[in-house]
Amino acid sequence: MAVEQLPARNPAPPPTRVVDSGYALFEGNIVPFSQAQVSIGTHALNYGTACFEGIRGYWNSEQEQLYLLKLPEHYQRFLKSSRLLKMRLTQTVESLCEVTREIVRRDGYRSDVYVRPLAYKSSAIIKVDLHSPEDAIAIFAVPMGDYARTDGLRVTISSWRRISDNSIPARAKITGAYVNTALAAEDAHAAGYDDCLMLTEDGHIAEGSAANFFMLQGRTLTTPPVTDDILVGITRGAVMRLALDLDLELVERSVDRTEVYQADEAFLCGTGVQVAPIVEVDGRPIGSGSPGAVALSLQEAYFRAVRGNDPRYRHWCSPVYRITESR
Numbered sequence: 455m456a457v458e459q460l461p462a463r464n465p466a467p468p469p470t471r472v473v474d475s476g477y478a479l480f481e482g483n484i485v486p487f488s489q490a491q492v493s494i495g496t497h498a499l500n501y502g503t504a505c506f507e508g509i510r511g512y513w514n515s516e517q518e519q520l521y522l523l524k525l526p527e528h529y530q531r532f533l534k535s536s537r538l539l540k541m542r543l544t545q546t547v548e549s550l551c552e553v554t555r556e557i558v559r560r561d562g563y564r565s566d567v568y569v570r571p572l573a574y575k576s577s578a579i580i581k582v583d584l585h586s587p588e589d590a591i592a593i594f595a596v597p598m599g600d601y602a603r604t605d606g607l608r609v610t611i612s613s614w615r616r617i618s619d620n621s622i623p624a625r626a627k628i629t630g631a632y633v634n635t636a637l638a639a640e641d642a643h644a645a646g647y648d649d650c651l652m653l654t655e656d657g658h659i660a661e662g663s664a665a666n667f668f669m670l671q672g673r674t675l676t677t678p679p680v681t682d683d684i685l686v687g688i689t690r691g692a693v694m695r696l697a698l699d700l701d702l703e704l705v706e707r708s709v710d711r712t713e714v715y716q717a718d719e720a721f722l723c724g725t726g727v728q729v730a731p732i733v734e735v736d737g738r739p740i741g742s743g744s745p746g747a748v749a750l751s752l753q754e755a756y757f758r759a760v761r762g763n764d765p766r767y768r769h770w771c772s773p774v775y776r777i778t779e780s781r
Contacts, residue, residue: 478594495578502630504574505535511567521771535626568598601726606733616652616660639663665724666690669717719746
């Protein structure tokens with residue numbers, strides 16, 4: 455099955471640009487981003503007691519519309535993460551969705567964007583606990599193109615193990631836990647790789663540094679189960695739906711390290727990386743050493759869906775602009 459690679463899609467900068475403009479939700483109000491500042495004594499800054507989401511928005515130039523991908527699902531997970539940190543938030547999924555659309559509307563972006571909601575322990579207090587500090591929410595958005603290359607990743611198996619769910623909840627996006635990601639990703643980049651795969655404590659593949667992992671053998675698409683210390687990714691769920699619609703067999707099970715070396719295809723998926731084929735692991739080519747046909751088919755299907763171009767998945771997309779605003 456021959457699939458041509460998609461042309462460049464993202465009229466937006468890479469994620470390394472410093473955030474310095476736009477609007478943010480801060481202390482209950484939408485304010486200029488430069489005014490959204492916290493004390494250096496903030497509990498979350500000192501102890502990592504915060505949780506977050508990453509939400510992609512995709513610009514459709516033909517429709518002149520910006521679509522936020524799986525917006526309610528992200529906020530459902532966001533609120534579940536906050537409860538793990540014993541936060542007492544009063545916002546609902548619906549109210550968070552609406553204020554997010556309003557922030558992005560005020561920003562006026564006509565490009566792909568990335569939205570960052572953050573719930574954090576906001577008191578300036580030097581005490582390690584979860585019940586004393588006050589809780590707060592902040593939300594902002596930035597224009598963002600590709601977070602990682604989507605034309606073929608070279609990865610390595612990290613010496614850093616994926617953090618166990620019994621150490622820090624793996625199924626929640628807790629800020630302090632991302633030191634685990636930073637250590638693994640930094641080592642991989644320093645060694646010349648694009649990313650890495652992380653193992654569970656018992657030696658099974660968990661995920662990438664900050665993305666879910668899939669591999670293909672024949673027509674069987676395999677991904678680690680939710681019990682192998684993975685973040686239960688929202689993009690992961692979308693890719694699984696796309697895979698079933700492409701008549702692939704889908705299996706969730708533990709994956710041994712050497713299985714990856716012998717896979718026909720492999721790829722990472724997540725809000726940041728989107729759908730990114732893996733072409734090499736630890737110097738060993740995956741399949742032909744080029745992005746595989748199935749991974750590219752899933753990538754193409756994904757980008758059609760998230761830009762609102764496939765009516766079967768239009769319910770994944772929350773439009774930002776009202777018709778009169780977008781024209």
